[in-house]
Amino acid sequence: RSAGIIGAAFWRGQSRSGVQEGPYRIRSTGLLERLKLQGCAVKDYGNLVFDDVDESSVGLLKSVAAVGGANRRLSEAVKAVKMDGHTAVMLGGDHSLAIGSIHGHSAAVGELSVIWVDAHADINTPLTTYTGNFHGQPMSFLLHELHSKVPVLPNFSWVKPCLSAKDLVYIGLRDVDPAEHYILKMLGVKVFSISEVDRLGVARVMEETCDYLTTRGKKPVHLSYDIDAIDPSVTPATGTPVVGGLTYREGVYITEHLSQTGLLSAVDLVEVNPQLGKTEADVQSTVNTAVDLLLGCFGRLREGNHLTDYS
């Protein structure tokens, strides 16, 4: 295994500053060192920084040009990581960054599957959003089936839809807008809400997710992990916490399961906002969980690990 790490210090897909510190905090907690310790080759591509941005809005839509421009840069960066042969790791930053991450991944590998682990569906269109925040809209820019529902926007003309609804699975949904729910039903998107996690258990959810996505042939998997999928008692330092989330154990199980499929080709870890923890312990619990989720993506097992050769 080899990981190519990209930080994306971007917060303008939503309105709470601080999430741009996510990459720095995840790095300083030792992610790269711990990946190496578990036998993963690591290449660090640094952090993308977005300072001089155009904050102007288009109607309700906030910082449109900034979001489009940031994601264009991220798309190029993720494509380069994939062309170098690594599993891409994108450290957010807010979830609008999935536009660039998934777009760049697809530019490198072509057709792919997406597993979106999140309390939210993030599938509003620019016309159904009622907040104007782009971190609630990324999926609408990526899906072929929604292309006609997305208006022309400044700095977004580079985005080409690259995902089919049948190649998308959601896990952990528990805060879905009516318009999003309508879209999910209309497109027949596979959803394992928190109710299904309760009903089936996380092991069965992962079996069904992998069966569903590999029925028509195995494609590279893009795991887009919003830290707010996990229960806020574990990961409180995030912008839109929703009670009744995944346990730490369920969250890590998801990554352990996907790691052993050998199909994991890119991972996003987004919405960690160190400024939103009430205490330093809150921040540390959030960041430590983010790191453990990423280590699980690269082979860490709770039973323990040992390297094949103690050379």
Ligand SMILES: N/C(=N\O)NCCC[NH3+]
């Ligand atoms: N964390 C969020 N998405 O994952 N917030 C935006 C969606 C709220 N409806």
Ligand SMILES: [Mn+2]
């Ligand atoms: Mn999200």
Ligand SMILES: [Mn+2]
């Ligand atoms: Mn979310």
Ligand SMILES: [Mn+2]
């Ligand atoms: Mn077009």
